[in-house]
Amino acid sequence: MANKFRLGLIINPLAGLGGSVALKGSDGVAEEALALGAEPKAHLRMRSALEQVLPYKERFIVHTAAGSMGEDLCRELGFEVQVYYQPHSEHTTAEDTREAVKALASETLDLLLFAGGDGTARDVFAEVDERQVVLGVPAGVKIHSGVYGITPKASGLVLKMLMQGELVSLMSADVMDIDEEAFRQGRVRARRFGEMLVPAEPRYVQAVKMGGKEVDELVLSDIAAEIVSEMDDSLYIMGSGSTVAAVMEELGLENTLLGVDLVQDRGLIASDLTAQQLLEQTENQPLKLVITLIGGQGHILGRGNQQLSPALIRRVGKENILIVATKTKLKALEGRPLIVDSGDPELDQALIGYYRVVTGYRDYVMYQVANPTE
Numbered sequence: 001m002a003n004k005f006r007l008g009l010i011i012n013p014l015a016g017l018g019g020s021v022a023l024k025g026s027d028g029v030a031e032e033a034l035a036l037g038a039e040p041k042a043h044l045r046m047r048s049a050l051e052q053v054l055p056y057k058e059r060f061i062v063h064t065a066a067g068s069m070g071e072d073l074c075r076e077l078g079f080e081v082q083v084y085y086q087p088h089s090e091h092t093t094a095e096d097t098r099e100a101v102k103a104l105a106s107e108t109l110d111l112l113l114f115a116g117g118d119g120t121a122r123d124v125f126a127e128v129d130e131r132q133v134v135l136g137v138p139a140g141v142k143i144h145s146g147v148y149g150i151t152p153k154a155s156g157l158v159l160k161m162l163m164q165g166e167l168v169s170l171m172s173a174d175v176m177d178i179d180e181e182a183f184r185q186g187r188v189r190a191r192r193f194g195e196m197l198v199p200a201e202p203r204y205v206q207a208v209k210m211g212g213k214e215v216d217e218l219v220l221s222d223i224a225a226e227i228v229s230e231m232d233d234s235l236y237i238m239g240s241g242s243t244v245a246a247v248m249e250e251l252g253l254e255n256t257l258l259g260v261d262l263v264q265d266r267g268l269i270a271s272d273l274t275a276q277q278l279l280e281q282t283e284n285q286p287l288k289l290v291i292t293l294i295g296g297q298g299h300i301l302g303r304g305n306q307q308l309s310p311a312l313i314r315r316v317g318k319e320n321i322l323i324v325a326t327k328t329k330l331k332a333l334e335g336r337p338l339i340v341d342s343g344d345p346e347l348d349q350a351l352i353g354y355y356r357v358v359t360g361y362r363d364y365v366m367y368q369v370a371n372p373t374e
Helices: 030-035 042-059 071-076 094-104 118-127 152-163 180-184 213-229 242-251 275-281 310-316 327-332 345-351
Strands: 005-011 060-065 080-085 111-116 134-138 170-178 190-199 235-238 261-264 267-270 287-291 299-301 321-324 338-340 353-360 363-370
Touching: 005 042, 005 094, 005 152, 042 060, 042 071, 042 111, 042 134, 042 152, 060 071, 060 094, 071 080, 080 094, 094 111, 094 118, 111 118, 111 152, 118 134, 118 170, 118 190, 134 152, 134 190, 152 190, 213 242, 213 321, 213 353, 235 242, 242 261, 242 287, 242 321, 267 275, 275 310, 287 310, 310 345, 327 353, 327 363, 338 345
Parallel strands: 005 060, 005 111, 060 080, 111 134, 235 287, 287 321, 299 338, 321 353, 338 363
Antiparallel strands: 170 190, 235 261, 261 267, 353 363
């Protein structure tokens, strides 16, 4: 037994209940969802993951919680099981998840596999040791956190790689969630709760978030939170566009959607400035420029923000240009570079290169800025 792979396993049996009955989540509404006819699916999602390692079941032991939180499914599939926690009632709660994680902490686990959504990830994060490797099996309505496999089968394939002794790197991934009550009222409030250690297998482990109208709103909030969290005492030149507008909204400031504003110490200094006014008000100060791209075209300078003159850009400096964009917008470029068309060919040439684009909270991609005619 000492040489067996030690798999911790927790199922949130009520994860995802709210989705099929249009409750936009399951946090705090499980009984309502059940009354509306929702059927638990989390165990089926975990089954799909575990089926990938059935040929190896003699090589590991499952440490889990009683009943629907893991024991029933594992015994049904023929795994060797040890039970460490008994839920308080038939209808489990977030507290049961947290208590199960604490109970399993008495064992040194090679991997803690759990089925749920973002709420479940938060509960696991609240109790898990920061050194414990975890992986989520997606079973919830909201899956914005980066700790889940892209599908249940994908989570199982990562576990299979570990069972086969393949070299799998580890990375820290964000635990994200939104306020479901606000979400049901049409307001998206994103929050990052922390990080957990997960297998770094990009084919099978999902990015933090990507695509879709509701998710894009969440991403804009995340991008804004990242920019605001990193703000220093520089004078910030806030460019035009809805992505930059999200940063201004995060700051609680009035924004000129199609203009350029100045912000310092998280306060509004001036609004809707001309090119000349920008030069006058930014002299002899440390500067940062926050800009985004025009969707479908990729221009970051020279389209809709001519107030950002070549003289101002030179004053800012390439290293102080902060590009913000959703991955959806970047993906729509189909690999085409971001474009600078400042009207000064020498400056455009100097701005060419790879930039770190802010695509979420602690989430970035490297993307090329180029002038295709050069």
